[in-house]
Amino acid sequence: MIRALEMKPGTPVPQAEIPALDQEEFGEAMLALAAQDCRIAALFAAPHPLADPAGRLRIWAVMADDAAGTVWVLRSRAIKGQFHSLTSLLPQLHLFEREIAEEWGVLPEGHPWLKPVRFPPPVPGRASVFGPKNEAVGHMDFFRATGSQAHEVAVGPVHAGVIEPGHFRFQCHGEDVLHLEISLGYQHRGVERALPGFPGPRTLALMETLAGDTTMGHGLAYCRAMESLSGTTPCPEAEILRLVMLELERLANHTGDLGALAGDVGFLPTLSFCGRLRGDFLNLSALVCGSRFGRGMVRPGGVGFGLDRERTALLRERLQATLADVEGAIQVLWDSGTSMRRFHDTGVLSREDATALGLVGPAARASGLERDVRHDFPRGWYEHLRFPIPTRDEGDVFARATVRHLEIRQSVNLILNALSALDPDLASDPARLAPRTAASPPLLARDALTVSLEEGWRGEICHVCLTGPDGSIGRYKVVDPSFHNWFGLALALRKGQISDFPLCNKSFNLSYCGHDL
Amino acid sequence: MFSIIAQRLRQKKRTISFPAAAPTLPDRFRGLPELDPGICATCAVSCPPPCILACPAKAMFEENGAMRLDMGRCTFCGSCENACPHGAVRFTQGYSLSARHRDDLILGPGLLPRMEALDTRMRKLFGRSLKLRQVSAGGCNACEADANVLTTVVFDLSRFGIDFVASPRHADGLYITGPVPENMREGLMLTLEALPLPRIIIAVGACAISGGLFADLDTSAKGALPHLEPDLFIPGCPPHPVTALDGMLRLLGRI
Ligand code: SF4
Ligand code: SF4
Numbered sequence: 160m161i162r163a164l165e166m167k168p169g170t171p172v173p174q175a176e177i178p179a180l181d182q183e184e185f186g187e188a189m190l191a192l193a194a195q196d197c198r199i200a201a202l203f204a205a206p207h208p209l210a211d212p213a214g215r216l217r218i219w220a221v222m223a224d225d226a227a228g229t230v231w232v233l234r235s236r237a238i239k240g241q242f243h244s245l246t247s248l249l250p251q252l253h254l255f256e257r258e259i260a261e262e263w264g265v266l267p268e269g270h271p272w273l274k275p276v277r278f279p280p281p282v283p284g285r286a287s288v289f290g291p292k293n294e295a296v297g298h299m300d301f302f303r304a305t306g307s308q309a310h311e312v313a314v315g316p317v318h319a320g321v322i323e324p325g326h327f328r329f330q331c332h333g334e335d336v337l338h339l340e341i342s343l344g345y346q347h348r349g350v351e352r353a354l355p356g357f358p359g360p361r362t363l364a365l366m367e368t369l370a371g372d373t374t375m376g377h378g379l380a381y382c383r384a385m386e387s388l389s390g391t392t393p394c395p396e397a398e399i400l401r402l403v404m405l406e407l408e409r410l411a412n413h414t415g416d417l418g419a420l421a422g423d424v425g426f427l428p429t430l431s432f433c434g435r436l437r438g439d440f441l442n443l444s445a446l447v448c449g450s451r452f453g454r455g456m457v458r459p460g461g462v463g464f465g466l467d468r469e470r471t472a473l474l475r476e477r478l479q480a481t482l483a484d485v486e487g488a489i490q491v492l493w494d495s496g497t498s499m500r501r502f503h504d505t506g507v508l509s510r511e512d513a514t515a516l517g518l519v520g521p522a523a524r525a526s527g528l529e530r531d532v533r534h535d536f537p538r539g540w541y542e543h544l545r546f547p548i549p550t551r552d553e554g555d556v557f558a559r560a561t562v563r564h565l566e567i568r569q570s571v572n573l574i575l576n577a578l579s580a581l582d583p584d585l586a587s588d589p590a591r592l593a594p595r596t597a598a599s600p601p602l603l604a605r606d607a608l609t610v611s612l613e614e615g616w617r618g619e620i621c622h623v624c625l626t627g628p629d630g631s632i633g634r635y636k637v638v639d640p641s642f643h644n645w646f647g648l649a650l651a652l653r654k655g656q657i658s659d660f661p662l663c664n665k666s667f668n669l670s671y672c673g674h675d676l
Numbered sequence: 677m678f679s680i681i682a683q684r685l686r687q688k689k690r691t692i693s694f695p696a697a698a699p700t701l702p703d704r705f706r707g708l709p710e711l712d713p714g715i716c717a718t719c720a721v722s723c724p725p726p727c728i729l730a731c732p733a734k735a736m737f738e739e740n741g742a743m744r745l746d747m748g749r750c751t752f753c754g755s756c757e758n759a760c761p762h763g764a765v766r767f768t769q770g771y772s773l774s775a776r777h778r779d780d781l782i783l784g785p786g787l788l789p790r791m792e793a794l795d796t797r798m799r800k801l802f803g804r805s806l807k808l809r810q811v812s813a814g815g816c817n818a819c820e821a822d823a824n825v826l827t828t829v830v831f832d833l834s835r836f837g838i839d840f841v842a843s844p845r846h847a848d849g850l851y852i853t854g855p856v857p858e859n860m861r862e863g864l865m866l867t868l869e870a871l872p873l874p875r876i877i878i879a880v881g882a883c884a885i886s887g888g889l890f891a892d893l894d895t896s897a898k899g900a901l902p903h904l905e906p907d908l909f910i911p912g913c914p915p916h917p918v919t920a921l922d923g924m925l926r927l928l929g930r931i
Pocket of ligand 2: 368371814815816817818819820853854855880881882883884888889912913914915
C-alpha cells in the first residue's frame with residue numbers, strides 16, 4: 160500500500176486528501192513508486208499557508224505512472240532548513256532537489272551534486288544554501304578533470320549562432336570529452352514567481368511565452384489546469400483545433416531541427432529545404448490564428464479562432480503538399496552516406512541512463528523508452544485517436560532524427576484524422592469555441608490541486624496548480640521537458656568529441672528559457 | 677548527386693520578391709493597430725475601458741482623454757480588438773511598424789508610426805553591407821526563431837548584404853531580442869563592447885523594446901533601453917519576419 164494519492168491528470172483534488180508524510184515515509188513512498196516504474200513529473204516546495212512566503216515548507220511530488228495513465232501525488236510534512244535528498248537513490252530527482260534548495264534556501268542533505276540551477280535574485284530574509292562564490296550567474300564549482308593532458312573548454316553564454324544563451328564547460332583529454340557540464344540560468348525571467356494570484360490576461364500570455372517555440376504546449380497545459388479547477392469542458396471542435404495546433408507546432412520544430420542537423424554535418428540541401436518548410440508549417444498556424452507561433456489560439460475554455468469549410472480545405476491541402484516536400488527533403492539526407500556516418504553512433508544515450516534520468520519526449524523514445532503523454536495520458540481529442548509510439552533503440556543522433564521523422568508523418572496523420580471529424584459549421588462559431596473572454600477569468604476550486612500533462616514537441620510538459628482558500632493561484636509549478644533532458648545531453652557527449660557537440664545539441668534541441676523560467 | 681539535383685528542382689525557387697512586390701500575409705495577421713478617434717475619445721474617460729482590462733501587456737492606456745496603444749509593449753494578441761464593444765480597435769494588415777525613436781511606437785487615433793533612415797554617413801558605411809551579431813537576452817525563442825527564418829531561402833537576408841555573424845568583432849551591429857533580465861546583462865554588455873565603432877543597435881520584439889510581458893517581474897527585465905541606445909525598434913511578439921526585414925531595409929534607406 161503506497162501512501163500517495165493516485166489521480167488522473169486534469170481531475171482536481173482537495174489538497175487535504177493528499178497524504179502528508181514525514182521525511183522517512185516520503186522517501187519510502189517515492190522509492191516504492193519508482194520500483195513500480197513510475198517516474199518523476201514534478202517535485203517542488205510550497206509554503207504553508209501558500210500565501211505566506213515565510214510559512215513552513217512542504218515538498219510536493221507528482222510521479223507519473225505511464226502504464227496506468229495516472230499520476231501519484233504526495234507531500235511531505237513541514238520541513239525546516241533541510242530535507243533528505245533522494246538523488247543518490249533516484250537520480251531523476253537531481254535537478255528538482257537543486258531547484259528546491261536554490262528557491263527556498265533549504266538543504267537537500269546528502270545531495271551528491273548540489274549546485275545552483277538558475278541563479279535567481281536573492282530573496283530578502285531567505286539565506287542561500289550555496290556559498291557567496293555561487294551568487295553571480297555562471298559562477299559555481301565546475302567539475303574538473305586534472306592531469307597533464309587534461310584541458311577545459313568553456314563556451315557561452317553567448318553562442319555563435321542565433322540561439323539562446325547558456326554556458327557549457329567541457330573537460331577534455333585531447334579531442335575526447337570526459338565530461339560536459341551545463342550551467343544555465345541566463346534566461347531566468349522570474350515567471351513562476353509572477354503567477355500566484357487570480358488568473359488574468361497576463362497569466363495566459365506568460366504561459367504562451369514560457370518557451371516561445373512551445374506556445375501551444377504550455378498554453379494548453381495552463382488552460383487545461385484552469386478548466387480542471389473551474390469544471391469547464393471545451394466543446395469537441397475546440398479540442399480538435401487544439402490538437403491541430405499542437406501538432407503543427409511539433410511539425411514546424413521537428414522539420415526545422417532535421418534541417419539544422421543536416422546543416423551541422425554540412426549537408427546543405429536539406430538545411431535549406433527544411434528552413435523553408437519549417438516556415439510553411441508556421442504559416443499554417445498563422446492561417447488558423449494569425450500568429451506563426453500560435454499566440455492567441457488557446458484560451459481557458461476553448462480556442463480563440465475557428466475554422467470554416469474553406470479554411471479547413473486550404474489547411475488540409477497545404478499540409479499534404481508540405482509533408483510531400485518534407486519527405487523529399489529528408490530522403491536526400493537519409494541517402495547521403497557521409498551524413499549518415501556522422502549521425503550513427505554519435506551522442507549515444509543508453510536506455511538505462513535515459514531511464515535513470517527520467518528523460519521524456521523524442522529523446523527518451525530514441526533510447527527505447529515508450530512514453531508519450533498523448534498516448535499514455537490522452538486528453539481532449541487524443542482520447543479518440545489510437546496510434547503507436549515510434550521508438551528506436553540506438554539512442555544516438557540517428558535515432559533521435561529518425562524518431563522525429565516518424566513523428567512528422569504521424570502528426571500529419573493525426574491532424575488529417577481529427578479534421579475529418581470536424582463540423583465546419585460548429586467550428587466557425589466563435590461563441591461556441593471560446594465561451595469565456597480574457598477579461599472574465601474562471602472561478603477556481605478552493606484549496607485544490609490539479610496536474611496538467613501535455614506532450615509538447617520536446618516531450619512532457621507538466622503544470623501543477625495549487626489554489627488557496629480564496630480560489631486564487633497559490634503556487635503554480637511549471638516543468639518544461641528540457642528540465643528532465645539537459646543532463647541527458649551532457650551524458651550523451653561523454654566519450655564523444657567536442658566537434659560532436661553542435662550535432663548532439665541540435666538532436667536534443669532543448670529550451671533554455673523553458674529551463675530557466 | 678542526381679537525386680539531390682532532382683530534389684532541388686522539385687523544391688522550386690522559394691525566395692519572395694519583397695520589397696519589390698508586397699508580401700503575402702495571412703488574412704488573420706494582426707499588423708498595424710488603428711484606433712477610431714471618435715469612439716475612443718468617449719471611452720477613454722470611462723473607467724477603465726474594456727480594452728485596458730483585456731490587455732496582458734499594459735500596452736493600452738489613457739492619456740489626456742485619448743486612448744494610446746504602445747506598440748513597444750504590445751504582443752499583438754488582439755484581445756483589445758475583441759474586448760472593444762464598439763469595434764474601435766482594429767488590427768490591419770500593415771506590416772511596416774518599425775521606428776527610430778521609442779516614443780514613435782506609441783499610437784493613438786490618427787497617430788501613425790514614423791520611420792526615417794540612417795544619416796548619409798552611416799548609410800554609406802552600412803547601406804550595402806550590414807553584419808549583425810544577434811544576442812538573445814531572455815528571449816523566449818520565438819523572436820530568435822523568426823530571426824533565423826530571415827536567413828532561409830524564403831527571405832534570403834544576405835541578398836541585401838545583411839548577415840548574422842558569429843563574432844561580435846565581425847559585426848557592425850547588435851540585433852537584441854528578449855527583455856534583458858539581470859542574468860544576461862553582463863553577457864549583453866560584454867558583447868556590445870566587443871563591437872567596433874561605429875555600430876548599430878536594433879531592439880527586436882516587445883521584450884527588447886520595453887521588457888514586454890516581463891517588465892514588472894523581479895528580475896527587473898526592462899529591455900535594452902536602460903542600458904543601450906537602440907537605433908531601431910522593431911515591434912511585435914515576435915515581429916513577423918517581413919516586419920523585421922522591412923524595418924532594417926528602411927533603416928538602411930533601401931525602401
Ligand atoms: S493587442 Fe496589444 S494592446 Fe491589444 S490587448 Fe493585446 S497586447 Fe494589449
Ligand atoms: S517579444 Fe514576444 S516573442 Fe519576442 S522574445 Fe519577447 S515574448 Fe518572445
